[in-house]
Amino acid sequence: MSTEKTFKLDGKSIPFQDGDTIMDAALRAGEYIPHLCHNPEFAPHGSCRVCIVDVNGRHMSACTLPAAEGLEVDNSSERIMEQRRNILQMLFVEGNHVCPGCEKSGACQLQAVAYYTRMLSPHYTHFFPKRSVDASHPDIAIDFNRCILCELCVRASRDVDKKNVFSITGRGLESRLVINSASGKLGNSALSASDKAVSVCPVGAILPKHVGYDQPIGDRLYDNKPISVVGDVASANNQQENAND
Amino acid sequence: MTEMTDNTVNESGEKQKPRIATAALCGCFGCHMSFLDIDERILQLVELVEFDRSPITDIKEVGPCDIGLIEGGVANAENVEVLRDFRRHCKILVAVGACAVNGGVPAMRNQFELKECLVEAYINGIGVENPQIPDDPEIPLLLDKVHPVHEVVKIDYFLPGCPPSADTLWTFLNEILAGEEITFPYSLIHYD
Structure with missing residues (x-):
């Protein structure tokens, strides 16, 4: 007797429960759908668009689309991969992502997803925006050059840490991450190094200080294995924290 | 993508080897050093290609x-x-390394006005004597x-890559010289 509800992901039957998104069901089944703003611990955000899939001929974000019986989801065709590459290329040119000069390099989810989609160039014209670095906090630095506006820190600080340290202000190209403190600086905020908001950053924007190169380049999360095998930055941080406890 | 065309035939009817030129623009020469890291495989390479303008040959003009x-x-x-001279003379032009691909570390000066950079280096720089731009x-x-x-x-x-590894460069050259599609294993794609 099979009353299990399923949809097809690249031809494979994926079981799901009521309330699941395509992403939830795929992750549970061990199928990788590239993503940046999604983290299973938080409510879906649907902003980065990297998890774009073709669902019965329509392009949808897998992290926000409710799973439904009979859906045919294309997660790996060259057409979908190319769209993801284009989205990633736009993310790269919109900020200042200087991988050789970034201490997150090798353990950065933006980089890892770009490797996964075989992105070899930024293709578009770089914006080279002028953004700042805030190193006013004794234990945490924030480099706005690398922020991709995934809002994971916003969600983690609001929903888990209950501190509301981060917020997005502005619209469109003017959108930017701001810090909720009297001076607008991280040093005056309630953020502490053990906060969830610090460990969920998928890129090198929010960085714990004093540990930058503890793990050598070449030995990092994505240096030898793709993200489809080793998983997200945040879940690797979780595992490390559990191991330390 | 651009394809390699058949090698031209010289006056004595012999097939000429493909010609390769290299140049370093605003980089650190690390990509050329990485290229030399193909080590003894360079002997195989010179069997396959002829070098034109390059810091390796010291030829100054690209043909x-x-x-x-x-x-x-x-x-x-x-x-x-x-760069424009290379584009005019090369059938296939390849951006090698982070700086060519996205500006790299030198492009970090794009955060500042050019004048600020020059003043910082040549006027206010530590230990600068007789400061002048x-x-x-x-x-x-x-x-x-920097673009x-x-x-x-x-x-x-x-x-x-910063730089692309010798294996990345070697794989690319072998594939393109053989007229094959350019594909890299996961380990050869990195941005740092």
């Missing part, structure tokens, strides 16, 4: 070539001239911003 490898971004007027006409004028090479000319292939 008609099959493949041009560009290291470094575009930071001054001379970089623009060399160099203005000899022999010195190529700096551009306002990736694809923002100036059409680029056919991109090899990211």
Whole structure:
């Protein structure tokens, strides 16, 4: 007797429960759908668009689309991969992502997803925006050059840490991450190094200080294995924290 | 993507080897060093290709070539001239390394006004004597911003990495010389 509800992901039957998104069901089944703003611990955000899939001929974000019986989801065709590459290329040119000069390099989810989609160039014209670095906090630095506006820190600080340290202000190209403190600086905020908001950053924007190169380049999360095998930055941080406890 | 065309035949009817030129624009020469890291495989390479303008040959002018490898971004007027000259002479032009691909570390100066950079280095720099901003006409004028090479000319292939490893360069050259599709295993794609 099979009353299990399923949809097809690249031809494979994926079981799901009521309330699941395509992403939830795929992750549970061990199928990788590239993503940046999604983290299973938080409510879906649907902003980065990297998890774009073709669902019965329509392009949808897998992290926000409710799973439904009979859906045919294309997660790996060259057409979908190319769209993801284009989205990633736009993310790269919109900020200042200087991988050789970034201490997150090798353990950065933006980089890892770009490797996964075989992105070899930024293709578009770089914006080279002028953004700042805030190193006013004794234990945490924030480099706005690398922020991709995934809002994971916003969600983690609001929903888990209950501190509301981060917020997005502005619209469109003017959108930017701001810090909720009297001076607008991280040093005056309630953020502490053990906060969830610090460990969920998928890129090198929010960085714990004093540990930058503890793990050598070449030995990092994505240096030898793709993200489809080793998983997200945040879940690797979780595992490390559990191991330390 | 651009394909290699058949090698031309010289006057004595022999097939000529594909010609490769290389240049370093605003980079650190690390990509050329990585290229030399192919070590003894360079003996195989010289069997397959002829080198034209390159720091390796010290030939100063680029002639008609099959493949041009560009290291470094575009930071001054001379970089623009060399890059355009390479584009005119090379059937296939390749951006090699982070600086050529996205401006790399030199492009971090794009955060500042050019004047601020010059003042910081030549006027207020620690230990600078007789401070002055160099203005000899022999010195190529700096551009306002550092640009990736694809923002100036059409680029056919991109090899990211700081630097791309010797294996990445070797794999690319072998595939392109064999007329094969360019594909890299996971370990050969990295941006750092």
